[in-house]
Amino acid sequence: MATYTPVELARELxxxxxxxxxxxxxxxxxxxxxxxxxxxxxxxxxAQAADVRANVPRKH
Structure with missing residues (x-):
């Protein structure tokens, strides 16, 4: 099972x-x-990572 950190998700966004x-x-x-x-x-x-991806806006 993969896990993610806030830093990884922020960079992805x-x-x-x-x-x-x-x-x-x-x-x-x-x-x-x-x-x-x-x-x-x-x-x-x-599931939590998907929630973040869906609700934290991408930075352009």
């Missing part, structure tokens, strides 16, 4: 020059999955 890599994805994840323990690493499964 075109966010390559962020001051804090993956922040755009983590902000979305915090709103969508409030039960995730604070300060714990995000490792996303296929």
């Amino acid at each position: 075109g966010y390559t020059n962020e001051h804090r890599p993956g922040l755009i994805v983590r902000e979305y994840l915090r709103k969508q999955y409030p039960e995730h323990p604070k300060y714990q690493r995000w490792l996303l499964d296929e």
